[in-house]
Amino acid sequence: MSAILQVRDLKVSFRQDGALTQAVKGVSFDIAAGETVALVGESGSGKSVTALSTVSLLGDAARVEGSVRYRDQEMIGAEDRLLRKVRGNDISFIFQEPMTSLNPLHTLEKQLAESLALHQGLVGEAARDRILDLLTRVGIRDPETRLGAYPHQLSGGQRQRVMIAMALANGPDLLIADEPTTALDVTIQAQILHLLAELKRSENMSLLFITHDLGIVRRIADRVCVMKNGEIVEAGPTAEIFANPQHPYTQMLLAAESTGTPDPVPQNAPEIARTDNLKIWFPIQQGLMKRTVGYVKAVNDASISVRAGETIGIVGESGSGKTTLALAIMRLIASEGGLTYRGEDMRGWSTKRLRKLRSEMQIVFQDPFGSLSPRMTCEQIIAEGLGVHGSPDGKPHRQAVAEVMAEVGLDPATMHRYPHEFSGGQRQRIAIARAMVLRPRLVVLDEPTSALDMTVQVQIVNLLRDLQRKYDLAYLFISHDLKVIRAMAHKVIVMKQGDVVEIGAVRDIFEAPQNDYTRQLLSAAFDDIAI
Template identity: 70%
Template sequence: MTVVLNVEGLRVSFRQDGRLIPAVKGVSFAVAKGETVALVGESGSGKSVTALSTVGLLSDNATVEGSVTYLGRQMIGASERDLRVVRGNDISFIFQEPMTSLNPLHTIERQICESLALHQGLEGETARQRALTLLDKVGIRNAQERLTAYPHQLSGGQRQRVMIAMALANGPELLIADEPTTALDVSVQAQILELLAELKASEGLSMLFITHDLNIVRRIADKVCVMQGGEIVEAGPTAEVFGNPRHSYTRTLLAAEAKGRPEPVAETAAEVIHARHLRVWFPIQRGFLRRTVGHVKAVNDATLSVRAGETLGIVGESGSGKTTIALALLRLIPSEGRITLLGREISTLLGRELRGIRRDLQIVFQDPFGSLSPRMTAEEIIAEGLGIHGLEPGRNRREMVAEIMTEVGLDPATMTRYPHEFSGGQRQRIAIARAMILRPKLVVLDEPTSALDMTVQVQIVELLRELQRKWGLAYIFISHDLRVVRALSHKVLVMKDGDIVEAGSGEALFSAPKTDYTRTLFAAAFGENA
């Protein structure tokens, strides 16, 4: 069998403050013609650095040693001109977040045609027809219309399909996919994986697939290499490695899945939040006078309640209204309908009265790095709410910060550090501490684990369980990771296009979904036999 990519003894170090910091330590693997090899491991294990090394895409402070050959041609030490020929033509990349890879100022047509002109010399109508063929091949409907669209006018799944089209534009031999489905809903994720499998078969592609999600590896990879600390600690056929893992780290990764079920809620538990006939419509305004010509119906007639110690899970695809419901309940966006907090109607509160209930309503966002100010220390971030809502009598700020940091599993000695000095899991703990220090009654958790590694996800789920158990917190848990939703949620709402299409107890809904849409979601997340 022809070996497309052969990596032997790859070592990569980065020069920082006069020192060489090793990132990849003697990695060796091969990708054969028509084969999919997965590199798996947690953040910082060296997966992406290994992939970028194959065609010299690392920063100038990198030192690369060893051997990387593409169809027998040595890539390490190759001239920039030779590497440019291979990049895009022979080896193409699909990255995790298409919005950072696509130019927001250029149409889809211009971006695909630019690649065709650069690598194949195609221009004008010939390039345009090739672009249409590519968009059609990757399953984008109304390709003619989409050609003139800008990236922000497409959904997440459509943007990722455009990235795949661009990667395929020049008929590559090897596709390197770096976490291409992490930011996508389960149903869209399943579509992208199916598309990649079809393209692999029809185009005869070889693939190097980088991910931290072992469920994806099971579905797509022929072979798997498990990376830890810059080294491959275990490698072999996927079924063999997953069926009989030999290394302790592989076993840890395979066991890292949110398990168990939520503890029963006491019958006497008080109702914390209740919404009746909640509606959020955003006006569409056009013309010089900004007349309202229609509405984006984000949420239609939603009724729900959450008790103390209870978790309500909200699931659905992007744009279904999940986050909009939560923001309306928190009174962060205008809505119609009735909202009560601990028996008090809050839907009509304004100004000082509304500010008075903010302490009881808190939110933890998906991306801890994006939601934490890089100019504030952990202490300042966590204590910010205390300055707004007031310290507890007889307590000082530092004492309260140290107490909550210990509670969420952080060392109080690190409170003077800045966000970039913490890992992803630690940053999410800071975000949780910021919400919990105010002792809220309701906490909205908006995709709090999706940006985290599997082992860190499990730790955060356990932390949330412990805090709920200790303080009787009510949670609204929004996620596209249905395994985590199943482990945490007492009740579940399934949303589609602003409507609640199904609702019920978590156990009943996951065991016997009633609607076709819910069954489709579950099949995408758990497999056809879920």
């Protein structure tokens, strides 16, 4: 097979604090037509920087050396005219964080139509038909009703699927997928991987697949390049790498998996939060008078309870109501039904009373980049809650920030940096530190490990268990990664289209699921599907 992309001795440096920091150090690899090459490694190892270098997307701040040739055309230093032709048409991207890639002011139809008009000349009904076909293929239900939606009206997984549809719109020769299934539940993840495999076969499309999920690499990649500190430390056919890894770092990656179980919850543990027949319906309004013509039934009749020291895992497809349920418990959105915190009915609480409670109820959001202010340093972000509620231990704010950064695996010496100066996984750890610095009683964890590589994921799971043991924390743990749920949770709630279809102890759910949908989720997560 001839190489469609050739990377030779690629070096990328960035100027930080008056000095050049080398992010990529002499990387070389080829991608053949119809081949899938996976780049794996820890957050900050240089995977995404390498990918962005292929079509000069790093900007003027980066110093790029070496050679990147696409179909014998040099991309480094290429004219803007050539780069515009290649970007989004011949080489297309699926970025890691969809909320920062989608325009918040434009509807989905407008954003998808833009690329079709620019590269294929499709407009009007032809473009609309193509858009509906793309949204259907990536698993968006009722795509006709979603064309007028804005990104903020979709769940994290749905936004990621829209990004995948945009990337596939023009039938690229090479698709660079940077964590394309990070925000997707396991059933949709399987669908997307099958879709990419079908496109690869039918259109002879090549894939550069960046991921921290080695289970996906085993299923989809022909060859693997393992990166560490900006270098490829090992490369070869996927089967050989998994069967006989030579480099100690590769061996460590393959051995990393969240295992174990949380400590049992004491029989006399007090109840922290409870819902009784909770209902969250959003009105659908149309016309000049904004008449209500229907409802989006986000959550129906949910009754759950979480005690001190207990983790409740919430699983289900994107859009099933997992995050909506958690936000209602936090009193961040309106709901109907019973809602109590530490035995007190919260429904009538004033804003002033709720404000005092916020230090006891914290949340780690799914998209760290969207929840971190780009104008604040790491220190300012983590210490923001301390400025409102005070330090729980009476320590100086900087000392409290330094300690919690060390707890979550961040170097306190980097607290002066801004979010864009951290990798995706590091940004997620900042978000976790911000929640934990106030030592809350109840923490909602909305996909807290989705942006993390496997080794750091294990560290975060162990950290969360240690913090729970130390401070008797109650967790609502939302995740599509059922292996992490099995390692973290005491009980599991399975949601589908707003309904709680099954609830029970982790062992009962994983070993003897009663609902067909639960069995479907488990099959998608644990069956070794060859692609």
